[in-house]
Amino acid sequence: MSRIAVIDFETTGISPGMGDRATEVAIVLTERGRVVDRFQSLMNAGVRIPPFITQLTGITNAMVASAPPAERVMAEAARFVGEVPMVAHNASFDRRYWVAELARAGLPACQPFACTVLLSRRLYPEAPSHKLGTLVDHFQLPRTGQAHRALADAEMAHELLGRIQHDLRARHGVAEPDHAFLMALQACTRAALPKFFRARAVATT
DNA sequence: TGCCAGGCCCTCTTTAGGGCCTT
Numbered sequence: 627m628s629r630i631a632v633i634d635f636e637t638t639g640i641s642p643g644m645g646d647r648a649t650e651v652a653i654v655l656t657e658r659g660r661v662v663d664r665f666q667s668l669m670n671a672g673v674r675i676p677p678f679i680t681q682l683t684g685i686t687n688a689m690v691a692s693a694p695p696a697e698r699v700m701a702e703a704a705r706f707v708g709e710v711p712m713v714a715h716n717a718s719f720d721r722r723y724w725v726a727e728l729a730r731a732g733l734p735a736c737q738p739f740a741c742t743v744l745l746s747r748r749l750y751p752e753a754p755s756h757k758l759g760t761l762v763d764h765f766q767l768p769r770t771g772q773a774h775r776a777l778a779d780a781e782m783a784h785e786l787l788g789r790i791q792h793d794l795r796a797r798h799g800v801a802e803p804d805h806a807f808l809m810a811l812q813a814c815t816r817a818a819l820p821k822f823f824r825a826r827a828v829a830t831t
Numbered sequence: 832t833g834c835c836a837g838g839c840c841c842t843c844t845t846t847a848g849g850g851c852c853t854t
Contacts, residue, residue, distance in 0.1 A: 637854050641836045646854075677832085679854060718838050719853035743852060744839075757852070774854085816840085 628804050629657050631710045631737070632787060634780040635723045636683050638675050642726035647671035648696060649685050651703055651727075652776030654784045655710065659791060661784065665706040666777040668693035671727075683774045697731040704733050711805040715758045715783045717741035740805055742786050744812035748819060749793060758782055765789050798823045 632654040639646035652666040668685065670693045680686050693699075714720035717739040725735040746756050753764055759773055759782070767785040771778030794803040794811075800823075807826070814822045 635854080639835070640852095640854050643837090644835050646835085649854090676854095682854070714853090716838090716851095716853040719836095722837080723854095741839095747840075747851095755851080 628802070629655065629662075629710045630740075630787070630805050631655050631707045631712045632780050632784040633707075633712050633714050633720055633724065634776045634783060635720050636679075636685055636774065636776050637723060638671075638673055638679055640719070642722050645673070647673045648700075648723050648727050649675060649679075649683070649690050650776040651699065652780040653703060653706060654777075654780045655706070656784060656787075659788055663706075664777065665703060666780075667699045667702070669696040669699040670694065671696040684772060685775075696727060700727045700731040701733060704728060704731075704735075707737060709737065711740070712737045713740045713742060713783065713787055713805070713808070715742045715779070715786070717743070738805070738809060740808040741812055742783055742790065745790050745808060746786070748811060748814070748816060749790060751816070758786065761786055800826065 634652050635648045636650040637646050637648050648669060648671060650668045653664070654661055655663040668690055670690045675685060675687050675690065718741065721739045728735045743756050746753060746761055754760055758779060762769060762782050762785065767782065767789060770781050773779065791803045794800040800807060811822065
């Protein structure tokens with residue numbers, strides 16, 4: 627069963643190690659490229675949201691004040707994901723918050739993360755940039771909801787992942803670009819990509 | 832109010848520096 631969970635966090639800043647906390651999490655659960663379930667929740671971590679972040683995301687202190695505690699939301703998110711491998715746009719960022727917030731809830735984080743930034747850098751060096759919104763516009767992918775809200779960004783990352791998997795099949799003859807393949811691809815240097823595809827691709831003609 | 836990190840990647844590199852990407 628080829629399941630992938632696409633995750634996005636909204637947070638109070640860029641560094642959980644410096645005290646920043648998550649304010650919202652969204653997860654789009656996919657199976658063979660199709661959305662089969664969604665999880666989304668604001669969370670109250672008991673910290674103030676800087677005005678810049680409210681301006682960026684639209685998430686206010688009042689909104690998180692009435693949200694469930696972060697530990698409860700993360701426990702629900704962990705149950706929702708289970709052992710399904712994950713994908714995020716700039717996964718090193720979301721993975722740090724996934725690990726940090728689960729640790730605060732006393733829960734392990736064992737899921738592997740693939741990254742659509744790394745993958746798009748490998749596959750689309752001609753793209754004007756590798757920001758999520760820019761890639762969505764570049765490929766004319768659908769937008770749903772407000773950018774910089776967790777569910778809308780997770781949906782966009784899912785659409786980008788679908789485009790990546792489509793191109794791997796159509797352009798590179800990869801029969802099944804599953805999560806394990808994505809992890810191998812993102813670990814490959816650009817210079818080694820031709821050899822990588824020759825070794826792994828399955829002819830589709 | 833403004834600032835912070837970390838990993839990746841490129842090059843005018845490798846005994847380094849700076850840009851990208853996330854909030």
